[in-house]
Amino acid sequence: MKLEWQYSFTSKSLKFDKVVKYSIDLRKGSPESSDVIQGIIEIRPAVNKDNSSTTSGTIAVSIPFDIEKGTPIAHRIAYDFGQRMAFEYGDFQISWALLFCERIPENEQEKEEIGDLTYHILQISLQTVPEKQQFNPGELDSPELPNYNQVLLRLFNDSELKADIIDKYLTRFKILETEFIDNNSRVPAKKQLKSSATLRNVFYSAATSKSCNQSAFEGLIDRFVDARGKCAHLKRYKYGYLPGDQRLKELEHLEFELRELCRALIKA
Incomplete structure (x- = not known):
């Protein structure tokens, strides 16, 4: 056959x-x-x-x-x-x-x-289409618009437009790289992220009561960095993630968590 x-x-x-x-x-x-x-x-x-x-x-x-x-x-x-x-x-x-x-x-x-x-x-692969939000002009009736970091804002919006989950995740992760990771440093990326008081406080502000602790924060950072490696360094992780890979389900859930953390970081 x-x-x-x-x-x-x-x-x-x-x-x-x-x-x-x-x-x-x-x-x-x-x-x-x-x-x-x-x-x-x-x-x-x-x-x-x-x-x-x-x-x-x-x-x-x-x-x-x-x-x-x-x-x-x-x-x-x-x-x-x-x-x-x-x-x-x-x-x-x-x-x-x-x-x-x-x-x-x-x-x-x-x-x-x-x-x-x-x-x-x-x-x-099915994706839930969120309901459209009703625009409220009054929300912008403030003397000044929020002074968001324009570099981070553009990275966030660029990632929203990516159709491929791998591209979306890598673009979103650049927000953390831009803010907290010195690629010329010998200190591992995980350690740099975990040592950031700013990132930790943003995590605490966005996390639920059950996950609002140091162990949960460090575990999430480990998963973020490991997933970034699987997306960008395919050979190191036995070809890592490829389109059609069943493991992309886990990346989709992780990308959502990364999105919420980055959104909270930009608005902080």
């Missing part, structure tokens, strides 16, 4: 008039290994019915592995392929919100075995 991992893509800089297929070689063990497994990548453009300037379609990755073993490999292949396309041709984005694997029977017996259950959903 053939398995095919499928990913949606969009591009504003490319137009495809047909399906494009590439063969890929996967080497077991080291790159010098002579044991080669072959796979296929296909670009399947969707029919553009509304003459939109944006091209969309599907990236299909076919490799000879089962779902459990093949999923992280297929994710990595799709991610690397998308990065190569973006580098060579400009805008090319793969969506990691809905990921699934199609089981394609190759004989009558396999057709009977799977029946209509040809698709296996790997991941669905």
Whole structure:
């Protein structure tokens, strides 16, 4: 039975008039290994019915592995392929919100075995859309607007616009780096952050009563810095976080905590 991992893509800089297929070689063990497994990548453009300037379609990755073993490999292949396309041709984005694997029977017996259950959903990422706030002009009727740090404010707003959770987290973390981390110092980032009385007081002001203690503060700093390492230094953490990684759920929760801390810091 053939398995095919499928990913949606969009591009504003490319137009495809047909399906494009590439063969890929996967080497077991080291790159010098002579044991080669072959796979296929296909670009399947969707029919553009509304003459939109944006091209969309599907990236299909076919490799000879089962779902459990093949999923992280297929994710990595799709991610690397998308990065190569973006580098060579400009805008090319793969969506990691809905990921699934199609089981394609190759004989009558396999057709009977799977029946209509040809698709296996790997991941669905849903995001709650917050209700719109009613603007109150009176809130700005003060003699002076709050004198926020413009550098931190721009970093915060830039992170809000990032669609990719890894980019969002790294941009948000720069707020802490800008304020509290001296990259030329030999003192580890965790220690620099934990020793900041300003950051600790902001944490206490924003934390709930259950988490308002030194141990909770230091634990959160540890998680912030470790996650930043996983986002930015992939090899050190066995490739760290990659799009489609199931561990991104934990990063989403941590990013929210970082957002609230940074927001409180800017307003302090």
